[in-house]
């Protein structure tokens with residue numbers, strides 16, 4: 169899958185130009201005190217020393233195989249609290265699979281992975297997740313506020329929220345998170361009658377309602393028009409930086425989120441490069457990643473276009489056709 173691993177592994181999770189180092193290192197075998205807390209055999213975290221800034225997500229030498237195929241390997245990544253990270257790359261390279269690995273539903277084939285200091289899948293409501301977009305039937309009568317409430321009690325379907333003080337606290341939290349995403353005006357409308365952007369805000373509210381420390385978003389801007397992409401991107405950036413939620417977001421077009429991002433992970437050719445957008449999304453770094461000349465152009469309005477990008481290993485041409493932005497099959501917005 170990766171005949172020239174040096175092209176990727178030399179970066180070991182960073183762009184060629186040295187990116188600012190995270191405050192804490194990845195938990196690697198032999199560390200006296202693992203940053204972020206190495207998971208114990210039971211999946212519990214070893215406490216991090218006071219004052220140390222532990223990464224909330226850590227991948228060291230991670231690899232994943234699905235259907236007998238290695239999608240990516242040698243991937244290193246650390247995400248700190250309050251960081252906004254985009255996962256980019258062509259169709260089928262394993263971006264959603266990375267999210268599934270962090271959720272603990274897809275086992276890694278190699279490497280060490282921790283989420284909030286424990287094994288993936290062990291942090292419960294401390295991790296929020298918004299899956300790839302599913303559109304609601306226009307006739308669906310369930311209200312937006314009920315969709316948000318499912319984030320609190322959806323795992324106890326049919327069992328009402330407890331009465332008394334806990335119920336009041338839950339209702340206050342639902343109202344608070346609806347306010348946070350700016351959905352107050354339509355939260356009592358049937359979800360099927362809400363626009364795509366309104367539905368997406370309500371789904372983000374649902375993912376936030378349990379106050380997660382890590383938010384995993386799989387293409388939350390997909391199918392939204394440009395103004396809504398900008399608005400939802402700004403909302404996610406605000407939640408990330410103000411509420412100190414670490415956001416890992418799969419995206420096909422980096423442009424709507426470019427100004428909100430701290431770093432990107434660009435997956436291609438079986439490996440990944442991680443760093444600030446300007447250090448990853450440039451001709452030099454992407455040419456090295458793809459092992460073929462790739463040109464990154466910047467349009468007059470500041471959008472980035474990749475030209476000469478090889479065909480992806482698996483094209484899902486229909487769903488993402490819109491993200492090509494009309495630049496033809498040699499170029500795409502990323």
Ligand SMILES: Nc1ncnc2c1ncn2[C@@H]1O[C@H](COP(=O)(O)OP(=O)(O)OP(=O)(O)O)[C@@H](O)[C@H]1O
Nearest residue numbers: 234235239258259260261262263264265266482484
């Ligand atoms: N359970 C599975 N069995 C076999 N192949 C799988 C399985 N799950 C995913 N794949 C394949 O793994 C590859 C990566 O899938 P993934 O959804 O992670 O890609 P992606 O980069 O998110 O793609 P897209 O940009 O199109 O959403 C795809 O080729 C997909 O068909």
